[in-house]
Amino acid sequence: MSRRSPLQESKAVKWLLIGVAFLYIALILLLPLGTVFYEALRGGVATWMEAVTESNARSAITLTLLVAAIAVPLNVAFGLAAAWAITKHDFRFKPLLLTLIDLPFSVSPVVSGLIYVLLFGAQGWFGSTLQDRGIEIIFAVPGIVLATIFVTFPFVARELIPLMTEQGKSDEEAALSLGASGWQTFWHVTLPNIRWGLLYGVLLANARAMGEFGAVSVVSGHIRGETNTMPLHIEVLYNEYNFAAAFAVASLLAVLALVTLVLKSILEWRHRGAIAARGH
Amino acid sequence: MSIRVEEVSKRFSTYPALAGVSLEIVDGEFVALLGPSGSGKTTLLRIIAGLDFPDSGVIRFGDRDVTDDPAAKRGIGFVFQHYALFGHMSVARNIAFGLDILPRRARPARAEIEARVDELLKLVQLEGYGERYPAQLSGGQRQRVALARALARNPRFLLLDEPFGALDTKVRRELRDALRIIHDEIGLTSIFVTHDHEEAFALADRVAILNAGRIEQFAAPAEILERPASPFVTSFVA
Amino acid sequence: MNRRVLLLALSGLVLAPLASCSGGDSGKSGGSAQLLNVSYDPTRELYRDVNDAFARKWQAEKGQKVSFRMSHGGSGKQSRAVIDGLEADVVTLGLGYDIDVIAEKTKRLPANWQARLPSNSAPYTSTIVFLVRKGNPKNIRDWADLVRPGVQVITPNPKTSGGARWNFLAAWGYGRKAGGSDAAAQRYVTQLFANVPVLDSGARGATTTFAERGIGDVLLAWENEAFLAQNELGAGKFEIVAPSLSILAEPPVAVVDENAKKHGTSEVAEAYLRFLYTPEGQEIIAKHFYRPRDAQVAAKHAGRFPQIELLTIDKDFGGWGAAQTRFFSDGGVFDSISGGKSRSGGAR
Known part of the structure; x- marks a missing residue:
């Protein structure tokens, strides 16, 4: 033009x-x-390989992926349910629910972590009960997963709510008038309409889940090879003046983030026809 | 099949949308719900469709009380003002949607469904458009697809909410004529909502004029013009 | 079709990692034991060597494999984590008070823990020295130079860091000696902290701020940390300055009895800490620039540690309990001189 x-x-x-x-x-x-x-x-590919395959690095990578693999699907399910409830139905406590969904955005990650220490720590509300039963939450994987879920849970819902609000209810009503059940409507009509927003929400949630530092740091206990996620491991390496290894692991984390972005671009490119057909 | 609306009331948070409306539509009739915006005409149509539910009153299809049946169980075809076509599906799949989602036992064979789609495309004069996507069609064409989709499962009633509201005058007239022809061809009991009294009078067998949640008059166009039942009707159709 | 691709992509994204997952195996099984050592910041390199040496020795003597889980952070923060349920078998922290608190709050080790191992349960000592930039451009020789206008001093936050509390007390001791009164001491530390541009939460963070980010003219550091920075971060970039007066830091160690009992590691945990007192352990300690307790080992390495007049926490400050309450608890001296505004550095 x-x-x-x-x-x-x-x-x-x-x-x-x-x-x-x-x-x-x-x-x-x-x-x-x-x-x-x-x-x-800078130190060569061999140094890089050594840094990311060293046993503490490997366990940090594994833990990071595990945490994301648990937190992201849970938040997809929650985000879908919340967005569905908020945009397709009317109920009394809608504004309250909307505010609660935003809570993790407004709370400092450190506070998010401390909430779980206060709940599940040895001195916390449920601490002695858990300790008596030998259940470890804080300073173990469950605590890290909980903290990660907390900080990532707005992403999917926040991505979907404006999208679904803009789309309104008429597509769903059309499906219902054509005899579709609620589940069929969701699967054949709602989900295809929101898939790009959903994918975007998933990618954002995933990136944050893998990269979260503050909240995870509070509940981790920093046990090497066990409760250090990649960001925490990077800090450990950095603090040990092991800069080459710190940057190696950091670059791997960056690569993971880039891979998710590239994946999104590829999907968008492969389905550009369908996206254009949506007309928005 | 006839439709009976008995003393239906509905409130939206503060204002009453319908205040005790009764209406009887006979089998095969083409009825217009006419009124200014906020008169309750769309609410009435949605309650008949099962997309909204009344606070009180009864809806009967024939002798059956369907007041609490969801839309999916009422056997209706519904056409929306803004078409509500599924953007990710081709025209053919949009039209076939109501058949594709039937449980395996009740679903016609693939070939039968395709034949039905072709038949409907022909009915709405869109032969050869099956593989296109809604975004590639004009407004008038989209509304024809929406009409074909609503008819696919042989509904007992056809309900249309401002079906021409988003179209320009020329397309509007064409589509209006097409709708009347289709109605006469299949003899389906049909109700459409409009705020345009010329459109209502040109198309409908009988017109129900709504104002502030009540029916002011329900009669054939000629009778309304000759003997308006209230000052509101007189001024509205003038 | 599109939907299937999408689902595949999503599930691939989130599920693929699961395939390579393995649960962290903990505790002791068969012929192996595992110890969780919750330690303070600067001991990373020390315990890496100590752990290797002890594991070899224990394997040779008892035929049992012992492995270590290490956790490092600011001493106060680590103490808090153990109180909140981090199940340390042993704690090796920056100062006695941090272990006192664990004993008091959790009752997982007795209040008299410090009497159970030799030398107040501190297998080595250290002190606070100055690290300055090459050539000592600001000509910093002693404490008096730190309060000169235009000198930037780097120290971590005494609220969270054990090392920082030693720094503070050493400074206080100097101020009291030079001015002859507590009032003079308070004036001195107030001036000193006015020269601190950033307060990190741990000793290691402060070192990184000084050495890597290049902020400040002088770092108040553990002696071993100063040596490490000098060696690791490019020889010749920094110089160590020994002040006329400093403080004897006695970083203590203790078995957390209840945790060790629960994990069945009481014996190996005790042996691990006692190993620190053996000549072999003391050699490793000296190698990492901590001052050994063993007279022979100390004599061997005497040349490397400058002679400094050292105050002690018990004689000069009435013990950690008193010092903590007076200086570092909420509303204490540190709060009053910093006006409550802790300028925190990087969050960690």
Whole structure:
């Protein structure tokens, strides 16, 4: 399009704005990311491999993936249910539910972690009961999973609620009028309508689940090879002046995040026809 | 089959949408629900469809009380103002939706479903459009697809909510004529909601004029024009 | 079809990792034992070597394999974690008070824990020294130089860090000696903390702030931490300055009896801590720049540790309980001089 629309700024202003945006992204985003990879590979590929296959690193990677594998599906289920309830039904405590969903966004991650220490710690409300039964939550994997679920649970719901609100109820009503059951309506109509939003929510939740530091740090106990997730392991390595290894693991974490983004782009590209057909 | 609406009332949080409405529609009739916005006409249609439920009153299809039946169980076809086509499905799959979701026992064979789709596409004059997606159609074409989809399961009633509201005048007239032809061809009891009295009078056998949740008059167009039942009717159809 | 691809992608994303998952095996099974050592920040390198040496010795003597789970962090924070249920078999912390609190709050070890091992349960001592940049550009020789205008001092937060509390007390001791009164001491530390641009929560964080981020002119550090930074972070980038007066730090160790009993590790936990007192353990300690207790080992390494006049916590401050209450508890001296505004560094 070469014709100027009335809203458009002059050419110089336009390029200036684009330039500023790119410069900003380069400075804030690409430079640190590039540094991570540069530092990670400065010692050569062999050093990098050694750092990410060393036993504490391996267990940190495993733990991180395990935590994400539990937290993300649970939050997908919760996010779908909450978005469905909020956008397709009317009930009394809707504003309250909406506020609660936002809670983890407004609470500091450290506080999110402390909540679980207060509940399940040895001095906490359920501490002695759990201890008597030999159930470990805090300073063990369950605590890390709980804290991760807490900090990631708004992502899917928050992504879906505006989308489903915008889409309204008429597609679902059409399906119902055509004889579909509630489940059929959800599966054949609602889910396809929201799949890109859902996928995006899943990716965001997954990225945060793998990258969460604050809340997990509080409940982890920092036991090497056992309750250190990748971000915590990176901190440990960094604090041991083992910078090459710290950056190696950090670069792996960054790669995991990039992989999810690439996956999303591939899916969008493969289904661009279907997306265009949606008309929005 | 006839439809009987008996003393139906419905409130939305504060204001009453319907205040004790009764109506009887005979088999094969084409009825328009006419009124200004907020008169309760769409609410009445949705209650007949089972998409909303009344606070009090009864809906009967023939002799059967269907007041508490959900929409899926009422055997109706519903056409929405903004079409509500499934964007991720082709035209053919949209039309076949009501058949595709039937349980295996009740579902017709694949070929039968495809034949039914072709038949309906022909009925709404969209032959050859089966593989397109809704986004690739004009507004008028989309509404025809929505009509075909609503008819796929041979509903007992056809309910249309402002079916031409989103279309321009020319397309509107074409589609109006097509709808009347289709109604006469299959003889389906049909109700449509409109705020346009010319449209109502041009299409319907009988017109129910609603105002503030009540029916002011329910009669054939000629009678309404000759003997308006209230000052409201007089001014509304003027 | 689209839906299937989507589902596949989603499930691949979240489920694939499960395939490679294994539960962390804990406790002791058959001929092996596992100890959880909850320690303070600067001991990472020390216990890596101690653990290896002890495991070899224990295997040779008892035929049992022993493995270690290590947890490191600020001493106060680690103490809190044990109180909250981190099931340490042994704690090796920065100062006695942090273990006193565990004993008091959880009753998982007796109140007289410090009398159970030699030398107040502290197998080594250390002290607080200054680390300055190469060539000592601000010419920092002693405590008096730290309160000069324009000198930036790096120390962690005494609220969370054991090392920082030693730093604070050493500074206080100097202020009292130089000015002759507690009021003078308070004036001195107030001036000192006015020169602190950032308070990290642990000793290691403070070292990183000073050495890696390049903030500040002088780091108040554990002696061993100062040596480590000098060696690990490029020789010749830093210099150690020994002040005229410092404090004798006695980082203690203890078995957390109830936890060890529960895990069936009482014997090996006790042996592990006693190993620190053996000549072999003391050599490892000296190698990592902690001051050994053993006279012979100490004599061997005497050249490496500067002679400094050292205050002690018991003689000069009436013990940790009194010092903690007076200086570091809420509303204590530290709160009053920092005006309650702790300028925290990186969250950890």
